[in-house]
Amino acid sequence: MSRPAAASRKSAKGEYIETDTGNKISRRAQITGTANITLGGKTVIQSDVVLRGDLHRLPQRKEDGTMERTPTAISIGRYTVISSGCVLRPPGRNSGGTWRYYGMKVGDNVFIGPNTTLSSASISSHVHIGASCTLGNFSIINSNVKILPGTVVPALMVVPPGVVLGGQPARIVGELGEGWGGGGNGVGGGEEAWVEGGELRELQTMPAFVVREDTGGPNV
């Protein structure tokens, strides 16, 4: 945020394409339906990421007879990292005999680890998703959640804010500390970029957590 505007844009032949709003997108990401994808800015999409923007809700006919604009299939916020090998597939279901897709929302400061597959309806801000996770159809992840590597979140599951999720199927295994997601003025700034292709100062660098037994979560 505080950083002066990037003076030297990368040359055209780099690994990443940088957009006007500072998004960095790997040339080797497989993005379909780019018109139906919005990126908030300063977001990194690494190589071999699959974004299925072509799986969008069908435009509805408006009252005056004209068709509405094609709805956004995937919207991604700011300072979000999508690591290599991830697949983002908007959620869909059979309604009234036809298969319909719905929009997928990813918030700000979200980190998605490598080789994770997502079909969530929404992922809020300050969510850290580990490597090789599966997030089922229409799952909803609230803000400030850490999902451990290899977790399988069942379809339609709602994850409350401030928890650590793990296991197959996903269970609440702990709580995050109060400082997760940046406490306030003190965090960020001055750090060198630790992320390939990105200067993600806002992103917390892997804060740890303490597993608590008495959170009332289901027995593991």
Place this chain on the structure above:
Amino acid sequence: MAQQFPYTYYACCVNISSSSSIAQKRSSRVATAHEEDEDRTFDPRSPRANYSLYPLEHLLYCDDCQQIRCPRCYTEEIVAWYCPSCLFDVPNTQVRTEGNRCQRNCYNCPICTSPLQVNPLEHSSHLAPEGSSGASYFLGCPYCNWSSLDIGVEFAKHTGITAQLAKLKSARQSQAKKERHERAENKDIKDTDPPNAPPTHDDLFTNLRSFYKDTLSSTNPVNPLSFDPTLYNSPPSVTRLMNLYAPPSAKRAKAAKPTPMREAHSPSEGFLPLSPTTEDATIARMAQAGWDGLTSTAQRVQQQHPTTKFVDDLWPVQTRLLTRRAKRCATCRHILTKPDSKISSTRYRIRILALDKIPRLSIRALAAHNTPHPSFPITVSSTASSSTTASRFEYESLRPGVMTQYLLTLHNPLFEPIRVTLGTPAVTPGNLASRVTVLCPQFEVGANTDVWDEALNSSAALSSKSKTQPGDAPIQAEAGKVWERGRNWTSVVVEIVPGFPGDTVVEVPVFVRLEYEYEHPDAAVFEKMREEGGAKVLEVPELGKQTREVAFWTVLGVGKVAGG
């Protein structure tokens, strides 16, 4: 959960105290231990360290005690109960009466704990029990495909699942009860017949409770003077004998002794004797159901009664509630964090974090400077990004005996510049004696001023060093010199020579001591009050600039020794 290297833990509740006031408040009993530990190096390998090391995100800060607060030194108060699945708040009164379970439509799969979904049943005809015509919903598990149809449960409405389930269960139980009664009436075919189902846990409990209630109310004190020869050894007669010989003063006390009660001895009284026939039937059923038909321990524990043996008897599990808790300093009882009681907001009304009060230490290998953090595994082929993959540092395989340079960066969250003194033992405690040298143990870290300051005077001097390209000649780390400095951060070089494998993990304890000039934020207000109020406001805190000192231990996890 193993933290990825490199990491920093902050020690709290070890017996080092930055402000002496708290030490004085504590009881004199621990004072001796205090003095002993005061000068000792913090040992991250000691068993006690397990309970005092936390990542910075988990620590709070008490402004009054001027100390870090960890889960061991703050207390918690429940602000609100809520269901993690439907995110509805549950009032305290309901938690007290109904227990900590969601009373709405939230259920977990009895097989795999995944949240169950209410699904409409497309063709509801053959499965619907007689009489109920419109049953057309069921609970289904999106993970393991368990459904409530497996146990023959359907719902007429998609809301009020709890009430419907309770009704179904009680209907089933009364049905079973009726059958048992019918069988009990014609007693002549008792032993040869296949045994009927034993009464359920709930039935037994109600029977037992009513039995005890009856006996308690009907137990009359036995007349001590009536002598029944059959009860010669019974407690009442013993009491009678004792009464005869006891002095009169003791008699009254003895009389108050409760008379012994008869215990339950039939199923109608809540006592279920072990009968070989029912046991045989259970064993036969177990043999028939096979391994897959039996419940696992985890599944049994989740059920209301942990006696459920068969998968067919599993009942959907009501979702357990979670709490939002406020935290108080255990010493001065001040509130440290207080979340909004509404579950939908993740904001806090009060939140004093150690993050905002204590400098953040982060360590990285100098070789990995300007390269990605190891937590972001890069699978990019070497052709595209030559610099990143080539110089990636392996924290998991440090070479023993070879000096490695690390960069320790301190970020200052305070609005005042701080003077920092770092102290490390020359040789780390534990079997793996690694040698540690901080090249510049005393330095200053700038104040956390407005971020725009840095942006506006982004001079060439600042950016020149930070933009070191891997191809350039590397800057030599010099003793006594700061490696790099920014607006509110300073980096110094730490040289570590890992010892030969004893332990594998290299952890370096670092004692951090800060000093800064502090001015009370409301100093002007207090000054005015003092001028006006005179003697009335004696409790005005010390005004003017004063030097504050904060000290604490941290532990840097710098990596693992290879081959250990």
